[in-house]
Amino acid sequence: MSFLLVNQLSRIFDLSEPWILRKIKGQQKKLLKAVDKVNFSIERGQTYALVGESGSGKSTIAMMVAGLIKPSSGFITIDGYNFFSPTIENNIKSSLRKSVQMIFQSPYASLNPRWRVGEVLKEPIKAFNLIESENGQKQRVCELLEQVGLSERDINKFPHEFSGGQRQRICIARSLASEPKLIICDEPTSALDVSVQAQVLNLLKDLQKQFSLTYLFISHDLAVVSTMANRIGVLKQGILVEEASPNKLFEKPEHDYTKMLLSAAPDIKNVSKIP
Numbered sequence: 001m002s003f004l005l006v007n008q009l010s011r012i013f014d015l016s017e018p019w020i021l022r023k024i025k026g027q028q029k030k031l032l033k034a035v036d037k038v039n040f041s042i043e044r045g046q047t048y049a050l051v052g053e054s055g056s057g058k059s060t061i062a063m064m065v066a067g068l069i070k071p072s073s074g075f076i077t078i079d080g081y082n083f084f085s086p087t088i089e090n091n092i093k094s095s096l097r098k099s100v101q102m103i104f105q106s107p108y109a110s111l112n113p114r115w116r117v118g119e120v121l122k123e124p125i126k127a128f129n130l131i132e133s134e135n136g137q138k139q140r141v142c143e144l145l146e147q148v149g150l151s152e153r154d155i156n157k158f159p160h161e162f163s164g165g166q167r168q169r170i171c172i173a174r175s176l177a178s179e180p181k182l183i184i185c186d187e188p189t190s191a192l193d194v195s196v197q198a199q200v201l202n203l204l205k206d207l208q209k210q211f212s213l214t215y216l217f218i219s220h221d222l223a224v225v226s227t228m229a230n231r232i233g234v235l236k237q238g239i240l241v242e243e244a245s246p247n248k249l250f251e252k253p254e255h256d257y258t259k260m261l262l263s264a265a266p267d268i269k270n271v272s273k274i275p
């Protein structure tokens, strides 16, 4: 069985005004199908990329996989477990919370500006009761900093003392703290300069090898995805319109929407593809 299985996943948002206003104005309910019967799966240690324009439903899928919002229909299993199953046991739920982590687009917005780096990285260690002793926690924080290319000298600094790329490294370190199996990367390099993007992508690739991580990698940028993914799913208005390996997708895109995304990324041919 695949490590991550997404089956007929849908999510509808209710955009209607309050009931009383709708009655006065004679309006119908306004429903938005943000995600519509999406199917895909990821094998352990592999990277699946979701691409699509802004508003195509990528983050909504990410949030459902992370267990943060509930599917309207369909289901997701991670290592065979469905977070939203009514019969799921609490200990399995909490182990899923530990093993699925998320990295967001804006590393500044996802870090508390008043917390020193050491506190940021200690928080998940404490929250999941991973290490009890103060000393052990500090050692683990130093280890995490090193794993993402920062140093233990950074432990007392605040987020604003780092560059954008370094801040994203802090977020990556925080996601690694609970020894996850699956990391959902939602546009992790979209807010970074191109030169820094490559460094962060390489770091993610190295960490994947080192810790056998599975990635759900989300981006609007096909060039970024081409260097990261084993499979790519193309999402348009909540519907997965095409799925293929990167080589196949770039050589022989089938759907018009994929062709349009490719033409919007003219430097794609210069990007080194995965072997």
Ligand SMILES: Nc1ncnc2c1ncn2[C@@H]1O[C@H](COP(=O)(O)OP(=O)(O)O)[C@@H](O)[C@H]1O
Pocket: 013, 014, 015, 032, 034, 052, 053, 054, 055, 056, 057, 058, 059, 060, 061
């Ligand atoms: N909490 C929400 N309430 C209402 N509509 C939402 C909510 N979250 C997302 N949407 C809508 O769902 C659609 C998909 O959004 P999103 O998943 O964020 O797309 P993407 O990440 O691909 O840009 C958009 O039209 C967005 O406005």
Ligand SMILES: [Mg+2]
Pocket: 058, 059, 060, 186
């Ligand atoms: Mg998004």
